[in-house]
Amino acid sequence: xxxxxxxxxxxxxxxxxxxxxxxxxxxxxxxxxxxxxxxxxxxxxxxxxxxxxxxxxxxxxxxxxxxxxxxxxxxxxxxxxxxxxxxxxxxxxxxxxxxxxxxxxxxxxxxxxxxxxxxxxxxxxxxxxxxxxxxxxxxxxxxxxxxxxxxxxxxxxxxxxxxxxxxxxxxxxxxxxxxxxxxxxxxxxxxxxxxxxxxxxxxxxxxxxxxxxxxxxxxxxxxxxxxxxxxxxxxxxxxxxxxxxxxxxxxxxxxxxxxxxxxxxxxxxxxxxxxxxxxxxxxxxxxxxxxxxxxxxxxxxxxxxxxxxxxxxxxxxxxxxxxxxxxxxxxxxxxxxxxxxxxxxxxxxxxxxxxxxxxxxxxxxxxxxxxxxxxxxxxxxxxxxxxxxxxxxxxxxxxxxxxxxxxxxxxxxxxxxxxxxxxxxxxxxxxxxxxxxxxxxxxxxxxxxxxxxxxxxxxxxxxxxxxxxxxxxxxxxxxxx
Amino acid sequence: xxxxxxxxxxxxxxxxxxxxxxxxxxxxxxxxxxxxxxxxxxxxxxxxxxxxxxxxxxxxxxxxxxxxxxxxxxxxxxxxxxxxxxxxxxxxxxxxxxxxxxxxxxxxxxxxxxxxxxxxxxxxxxxxxxxxxxxxxxxxxxxxxxxxxxxxxxxxxxxxxxxxxxxxxxxxxxxxxxxxxxxxxxxxxxxxxxxxxxxxxxxxxxxxxxxxxxxxxxxxxxxxxxxxxxxxxxxxxxxxxxxxxxxxxxxxxxxxxxxxxxxxxxxxxxxxxxxxxxxxxxxxxxxxxxxxxxxxxxxxxxxxxxxxxxxxxxxxxxxxxxxxxxxxxxxxxxxxxxxxxxxxxxxxxxxxxxxxxxxxxxxxxxxxxxxxxxxxxxxxxxxxxxxxxxxxxxxxxxxxxxxxxxxxxxxxxxxxxxxxxxxxxxxxxxxxxxxxxxxxx
Numbered sequence: 056x057x058x059x060x061x062x063x064x065x066x067x068x069x070x071x072x073x074x075x076x077x078x079x080x081x082x083x084x085x086x087x088x089x090x091x092x093x094x095x096x097x098x099x100x101x102x103x104x105x106x107x108x109x110x111x112x113x114x115x116x117x118x119x120x121x122x123x124x125x126x127x128x129x130x131x132x133x134x135x136x137x138x139x140x141x142x143x144x145x146x147x148x149x150x151x152x153x154x155x156x157x158x159x160x161x162x163x164x165x166x167x168x169x170x171x172x173x174x175x176x177x178x179x180x181x182x183x184x185x186x187x188x189x190x191x192x193x194x195x196x197x198x199x200x201x202x203x204x205x206x207x208x209x210x211x212x213x214x215x216x217x218x219x220x221x222x223x224x225x226x227x228x229x230x231x232x233x234x235x236x237x238x239x240x241x242x243x244x245x246x247x248x249x250x251x252x253x254x255x256x257x258x259x260x261x262x263x264x265x266x267x268x269x270x271x272x273x274x275x276x277x278x279x280x281x282x283x284x285x286x287x288x289x290x291x292x293x294x295x296x297x298x299x300x301x302x303x304x305x306x307x308x309x310x311x312x313x314x315x316x317x318x319x320x321x322x323x324x325x326x327x328x329x330x331x332x333x334x335x336x337x338x339x340x341x342x343x344x345x346x347x348x349x350x351x352x353x354x355x356x357x358x359x360x361x362x363x364x365x366x367x368x369x370x371x372x373x374x375x376x377x378x379x380x381x382x383x384x385x386x387x388x389x390x391x392x393x394x395x396x397x398x399x400x401x402x403x404x405x406x407x408x409x410x411x412x413x414x415x416x417x418x419x420x421x422x423x424x425x426x427x428x429x430x431x432x433x434x435x436x437x438x439x440x441x442x443x444x445x446x447x448x449x450x451x452x453x454x455x456x457x458x459x460x461x462x463x464x465x466x467x468x469x470x471x472x473x474x475x476x477x478x479x480x481x482x483x484x485x486x487x488x489x490x491x492x493x494x495x496x497x498x499x500x501x502x503x504x505x506x507x508x509x510x511x512x513x514x515x516x517x518x519x520x521x522x523x524x525x526x527x528x529x530x531x532x533x534x535x536x
Numbered sequence: 537x538x539x540x541x542x543x544x545x546x547x548x549x550x551x552x553x554x555x556x557x558x559x560x561x562x563x564x565x566x567x568x569x570x571x572x573x574x575x576x577x578x579x580x581x582x583x584x585x586x587x588x589x590x591x592x593x594x595x596x597x598x599x600x601x602x603x604x605x606x607x608x609x610x611x612x613x614x615x616x617x618x619x620x621x622x623x624x625x626x627x628x629x630x631x632x633x634x635x636x637x638x639x640x641x642x643x644x645x646x647x648x649x650x651x652x653x654x655x656x657x658x659x660x661x662x663x664x665x666x667x668x669x670x671x672x673x674x675x676x677x678x679x680x681x682x683x684x685x686x687x688x689x690x691x692x693x694x695x696x697x698x699x700x701x702x703x704x705x706x707x708x709x710x711x712x713x714x715x716x717x718x719x720x721x722x723x724x725x726x727x728x729x730x731x732x733x734x735x736x737x738x739x740x741x742x743x744x745x746x747x748x749x750x751x752x753x754x755x756x757x758x759x760x761x762x763x764x765x766x767x768x769x770x771x772x773x774x775x776x777x778x779x780x781x782x783x784x785x786x787x788x789x790x791x792x793x794x795x796x797x798x799x800x801x802x803x804x805x806x807x808x809x810x811x812x813x814x815x816x817x818x819x820x821x822x823x824x825x826x827x828x829x830x831x832x833x834x835x836x837x838x839x840x841x842x843x844x845x846x847x848x849x850x851x852x853x854x855x856x857x858x859x860x861x862x863x864x865x866x867x868x869x870x871x872x873x874x875x876x877x878x879x880x881x882x883x884x885x886x887x888x889x890x891x892x893x894x895x896x897x898x899x900x901x902x903x904x905x906x907x908x909x910x911x912x913x914x915x916x917x918x919x920x921x922x923x924x925x926x927x928x929x930x931x932x933x934x935x936x937x938x939x940x941x942x943x944x945x946x947x948x949x950x951x952x953x954x955x956x957x958x959x960x961x962x963x964x965x966x967x968x969x970x971x972x973x974x975x976x977x
Contacts, residue, residue, distance in 0.1 A: 063638060063838070066646055066874050067649065070877075075877065075879060076874065076876065076877060076880065077613055077875050077876055078883075079887050079960065080887060082883075082889075082890045086882075086885070086886055089893055089912070090750070090889070091912060093752070093754060093780070094750050094752075094912055095778060095779065095780060096776060096779055097780070098656060098781070098784065099878045100654055100656075100776070100878050101649075101653040102654075102873055102876070102877050102881065103877060104877040105874055105875070105877065107613075107875060110615060110874050111615055111619060113874070114619040114620075114871055115619065115622070117638075117639040118619070118624035118625050119639065120638040121624045121625065121628045121640055122628065122636040123623055123626070123627045124627035124628070124629075125623030125627045129629065131629055136629060138538070142586060144621065145586075146585070146586065146589040146590075148617075149593040150593075151593035151594065151598060152593055152802065152803070153801070154598070154601075154609065154801060155596055155801065155802070156603045156607060156609065156803070156938060157606075157803050157805075158603050158607075158941050159599060159601075159603065159803075159938055160599075160930075160938065162597065163596060163597040163598075163933065164803060165595045165597075166592040166594065166595030166596040167592075167596055167803050170592055177576065180575055180576060183572070192805065193665065193859065193860035194860060195857045195858055196665060196858075203703065227859075228847035228849070228850070228851045228854065228859075229847050229848075231847075232851060232854040232856065232857035233857040234852065235852040236856065236857050238706075238707025238708055239707075241852040279565050281564060283566075307565075309574060310570060311565055311570060311571075312572045312574075315568075315569050315572065316569065326860065332627045332864075333628065333630070333860075334625070334626055334628075334862075335628045335629070335631065335863040335864060336629070336640070336662070336663075336861055336863030336864075337806075337860040337861045337862045337864065337865075338665075338805075338806035338860070338862045338863075338864060354703075374703060375700075375703040375706075376668075376700050377700065377703060378665055378668055378805070378807075379606055379667060379694065379804065379807065380607070380804025380805055380807070381803065381804050382805050383665075383805040384802050384803040384804060384806075385800075385805070385806060386805075386806065392585060392589065394576070395585055396580055396585055398576055399574035399575075399576045401538070404539055405538060405539060407558045408539045408546075410561050410562070411546060411553075411558055411561065412541070412549075414553050415552060417553075418552050418553045418554065419552060430564075431553075433564070454633065455633075463629075463633060463636060464633050464636075469848070483540065483541075484538060484540055485540055486541065487540070487541060487545040487549060489540075515635045519635075520634075520635055520638060520831040521833050522831060523634050523635060523829050523831045523832075523837045523839050525829060525839050525840075525841070527830050528827040528829035528839045528841035528842075529827070529842055532818060532825075532841060532842060534648055534659055534660070534818070534826070534841075535645070535648045535651075535652045535653075535659070535660065536649040
């Protein structure tokens with residue numbers, strides 16, 4: 056059928072000269088009366104002219120072309136798409152918080168500072184680390200903060216010649232990219248056949264040049280490093296620091312403290328474990344914690360409590376600033392809400408149920424879609440398929456077909472060591488009925504692969520657009536109107 | 537509440553898995569680590585949490601705000617949060633599955649387009665953490681492009697931006713040199729010309745600068761390009777409703793803190809880093825970008841593109857490690873710019889100009905106070921006070937006014953200098969109240 060309303064018309068295509076969405080108070084004089092001619096804008100910006108109603112309808116219709124956590128199961132591995140409580144939306148946006156200026160007198164922002172201080176304290180308690188900075192704006196920003204903290208530590212303690220960061224081949228791409236941004240040489244090490252750290256390879260890579268070893272715990276194949284304490288000792292014996300990527304902390308919250316593993320520095324993702332929404336890609340918040348010997352090198356400032364008053368404090372050893380101002384405060388307030396809504400016993404149950412749900416899916420899919428490592432997993436399970444046994448169907452096809460059944464797709468083709476990977480993280484907030492429905496969809500897709508693989512290869516069929524040729528976008532990039 | 541499984545569910549699920557208890561699933565974690573004691577406070581109900589947060593919010597003191605210094609209080613039309621808070625936007629992830637994320641992808645494409653339009657530049661990314669990190673990324677890209685190691689920056693660059701730039705460049709073999717300033721609070725073009733050389737990778741120009749003054753950007757640009765260095769402009773996005781754009785003065789990169797475009801100040805974050813560049817630098821840019829592609833039926837569709845620059849493909853060879861960005865803040869910005877259109881943007885910019893100049897004129901009627909430095913300014917300006925600026929701030933706080941940013945925090949000679957901002961939100965009555973309060977000092 057011919058489309059009458061174009062689905063993805065751009066705002067600029069809807070624009071009509073003279074249409075207005077907002078009106079401001081009259082001015083007495085104009086720009087030319089205040090500024091020299093050479094300082095004035097000559098060319099009007101090519102922005103749409105739309106009414107408020109046009110704008111509302113435009114963006115509402117766009118929103119309806121999205122899958123989202125509120126609407127669909129979102130089993131995106133490593134992304135911890137757990138429910139984002141509505142009360143946090145309201146509370147983090149209270150006018151006194153939203154309208155606080157970062158340079159307001161400290162007297163005028165004691166409420167915000169109290170939250171930040173207490174969030175630092177709560178994060179210290181659940182990790183066992185000595186200090187936290189709330190400054191990093193995202194997980195990768197937290198990684199960079201952590202590695203630069205390590206660098207400041209080494210520079211101050213005679214470790215200037217440590218020029219290498221060791222990263223396992225299962226790591227998120229952000230880990231090696233971070234180490235490079237911090238000016239380090241990246242040493243990649245192969246994982247053991249069980250997906251965990253190959254201790255021999257690690258020992259061989261460790262030297263007096265090693266500054267940091269970056270590990271994700273649980274790792275990206277969904278397994279806990281069983282020898283983490285021994286690994287930490289190896290790292291420390293070499294004079295290096297152990298950095299823990301806490302992207303997967305939802306598996307551990309309340310169950311175990313990273314400080315006990317021997318972790319020196321780690322980041323947490325408030326937009327994963329701590330239920331802040333992802334917003335279509337951000338903003339996040341990636342607080343970084345450090346053990347006592349490294350803590351003074353964290354970014355400045357941190358919030359302290361002095362004589363009953365909350366205030367910003369700087370250490371002389373600090374690495375400096377990672378961003379302007381103090382962090383993604385609105386996201387930090389959500390993280391604080393989360394940690395106040397659950398006691399220690401409930402946090403532990405959260406981790407346990409995240410683990411239970413992942414294992415449940417893994418068990419039910421066994422025989423049709425198998426886990427790459429045939430053992431119990433933590434909060435996510437990583438499946439692998441062999442297209443030769445699947446009538447030529449690839450992981451990307453299964454992902455697209457899941458969209459047709461009303462589910463967002465798992466993370467695919469990651470970790471890189473797993474062929475045709477499907478990484479599924481259900482989180483604790485999904486109920487059994489939803490997990491059963493997801494498994495039923497996967498089973499249906501399995502049947503389709505056996506009987507009518509083309510329907511899977513051509514998926515999705517029920518979306519605003521069909522399968523997109525992504526290569527076509529890169530060839531002649533069209534990045535703006 | 538947060539955990540969906542009932543005890544009955546758990547029992548059934550454990551049976552299917554073939555284990556007798558959840559404990560059995562935890563056996564991969566060495567038992568010595570398990571179940572540490574956690575000294576956490578008692579759990580609050582939603583109602584208790586609401587009361588607790590409202591009590592904390594009440595500890596913040598609302599002040600009539602005259603502070604700018606990198607974060608600006610502007611009017612946010614109701615449609616902006618009404619649309620961006622829709623769960624379909626708020627609770628979506630990064631649009632990895634394009635077919636189920638066309639809404640987010642199209643809004644990012646429109647954001648990139650609006651950013652290019654605002655700045656008059658050829659290409660924009662999908663957003664960065666804030667203005668300071670966007671600047672750092674632009675500077676790193678400039679060094680990659682030119683192969684040069686010296687970064688020349690305006691002394692009147694925002695102090696936090698300077699610190700972030702130090703953090704990002706310190707270990708990359710780059711050195712930062714500050715360009716000198718003249719008495720009217722703008723760059724000295726003469727000094728700049730002597731400081732620029734064939735070692736200069738880029739010059740970082742902030743206009744309006746940290747004192748609120750507009751720079752002669754065209755002259756600066758000519759000087760920078762004369763030594764084949766790149767010009768990185770740091771601007772105020774609202775000012776671009778009336779002020780010459782980076783594209784018009786031939787900037788190579790232009791960045792800004794996009795918070796003024798429909799985002800609340802939120803005590804400094806989340807912010808919105810807008811990064812734009814000349815089109816020829818597209819493959820040197822860090823972070824996500826959305827482009828137009830075709831679907832199987834030849835229809836227009838939107839996708840994440842040019843991903844070969846990014847960390848998940850290139851790992852340690854990536855242009856940056858950035859992954860999560862500030863998508864929701866970018867959505868606020870594009871909704872804001874769509875509502876305003878070219879005319880609204882011009883009107884709000886003129887209103888800022890007018891209110892700030894009215895306030896400066898009023899302040900100049902108060903004995904002992906002098907507003908402005910003689911250079912053109914937008915919505916923010918320097919005020920020399922007869923007493924240290926922090927005293928002015930303390931006095932005005934008593935009257936419910938946030939007087940400005942204490943420039944004495946930067947250096948001792950500016951102890952008596954206050955940086956004052958008036959946006960369109962400050963009414964003529966507010967301006968009068970401010971000046972009346974000054975008279976009482």
